[in-house]
Amino acid sequence: MxxxxxxxxxxxxxxxxxxxxxxxxxxxxxxxxxxxxxxxxxxxxxxxxxxxxxxxxxxxxxxxxxxxxxxxxxxxxxxxxxxxxxxxxxxxxxxxxxxxxxxxxxxxxxxxxxxxxxxxxxxxxxxxxxxxxxxxxxxxxxxxxxxxxxxxxxxxxxxxxxxxxxxxxxxxxxxxxxxxxxxxxxxxxxxxxxxxxxxxxxxxxxxxxSTVEAELGKLYTNSYRYINFAISNQFYMLAQRYDADFDRIYRAITHNYKRMNGFAKAGFAGGPCLLKDTMQLASFNHNLLTLGQTAMEVNEGLPGFLVERLKQHHDLTTATVGILGMAFKGNCDDPRSSLSYKLRKVLTLDCRRVICTDPFVHNPDFVSVETMLTEADILILGACHDEYRELQTDKPLIDVFGFLPGKQP
Missing domain, CATH: 3.40.50.720 (NAD(P)-binding Rossmann-like Domain)
Incomplete structure (x- = not known):
């Protein structure tokens, strides 16, 4: 050792x-x-x-x-x-x-x-x-x-x-x-x-x-996190199918129970590193990292799952949906490989209108939070920016991360 x-x-x-x-x-x-x-x-x-x-x-x-x-x-x-x-x-x-x-x-x-x-x-x-x-x-x-x-x-x-x-x-x-x-x-x-x-x-x-140990060590670090997020996201989807509150379950099973200390919160697993490094580890390894391939399918499939769940409860063809946060993670200005953009693309196919906001990512097509709260019929949290933490709304709000107050539609 x-x-x-x-x-x-x-x-x-x-x-x-x-x-x-x-x-x-x-x-x-x-x-x-x-x-x-x-x-x-x-x-x-x-x-x-x-x-x-x-x-x-x-x-x-x-x-x-x-x-x-x-x-x-x-x-x-x-x-x-x-x-x-x-x-x-x-x-x-x-x-x-x-x-x-x-x-x-x-x-x-x-x-x-x-x-x-x-x-x-x-x-x-x-x-x-x-x-x-x-x-x-x-x-x-x-x-x-x-x-x-x-x-x-x-x-x-x-x-x-x-x-x-x-x-x-x-x-x-x-x-x-x-x-x-x-x-x-x-x-x-x-x-x-x-x-x-x-x-x-x-x-x-x-x-x-050794050099190969150091190379694997870096890839293991990001792949481990990516797979952990996939586990939580898969559990979130299962909870949704039972109409159960994943965040309540999460808090219950992690409270004063050390064996669950490594259980990640659910949420978008985007960014320029996690998926990329998991796929680098999986490539040319004769399918030895099947967990990585499955994690990619789960994490990348989360935006589509959210839209399908929304369609079961709302007529999106007449709805304006607002995405709160387009960066790949909270309090960050980097939109690279952010799943919020994939969510926007999927929503665009089904919604009357999709609007986006982000205090860090500058885009002339984005609207202010105030405009979004006024014009959106449904809200989806895309990034856990501190600016949103005290956000108050009576609109239906999807928060996979368990970050905001609000009712899951």
């Missing part, structure tokens, strides 16, 4: 040996918070991204997305003179450490799509210099890191390749990056040692694994 290395520091230190660090994908939801944390610890950080408009906004001290604490940290990093932005890979020759945080999506067949990842790595290899440490933080299919190690060796590139996956919750990255244990691995003993020293110097607990 591998024992975690204890955290040697109780307070945030400044690193004793600052490095020049490039964060590839540095304007994104993973790369930007990590770059800010590294800069705050004393490293000299260059955010590298092809999104020039996003980088320009960052250079002006404005966060391009919601991230708790980042609005105040970003200007401090810029004022320190340690934070820089670049759109080209030519800056890599000046770096000691290169960190890859780009997204790795699945294709239309729900298989890992590595083409963009490979293209970025090819550019990195063309601009790298001897002695660099390459840390991959992106979610990758098992075996990808060892493949990178073989490519580096075949080309005679004198760089160390490490895989250290991120495990942050979007919106809480700055806090979690300074507290969560870090899974570290390397294609060589030297790469593992260098990656371990890098994260330990931030005062973080590090847990050494």
């Amino acid at each position: 591998i024992e975690p290395i204890p955290n040697p520091k109780s307070e945030k230190p400044q690193v004793q040996c600052p490095f020049n660090v490039a964060v590839i994908g540095g304007a994104g939801h993973v790369g930007l918070p990590f770059g800010l944390v590294l800069c705050d610890f004393g490293h000299r950080v260059t955010l590298v991204d092809t999104n020039a408009a996003q980088l320009e906004r960052i250079c002006q001290g404005n966060m391009p997305f919601e991230e708790r604490g980042a609005d105040s940290l970003l200007p401090c990093c810029l004022e320190s003179g340690r934070l820089h932005c670049a759109t080209g890979m030519n800056v890599l020759s000046d770096q000691e450490i290169v960190i890859v945080t780009i997204g790795t999506p699945v294709d239309e067949y729900l298989d890992p799509s590595l083409r963009a990842f490979d293209q970025v790595l090819e550019q990195i290899f063309n601009h790298c210099r001897p002695g660099q440490l390459l840390i991959v933080r992106s979610t990758v299919f098992p075996g990808v890191t060892e493949r990178l190690g073989r490519i580096v060796k075949e080309r005679g590139l004198d760089i160390d390749v490490s895989y250290c996956p991120e495990r942050i919750a979007q919106g809480l990255a700055l806090e979690e990056l300074t507290h969560l244990p870090q899974l570290v691995s390397g294609c060589t003993t030297q790469a593992l040692e260098r990656a371990t020293e890098f994260f330990a110097d931030l005062g973080l607990e590090t847990i050494p694994l």
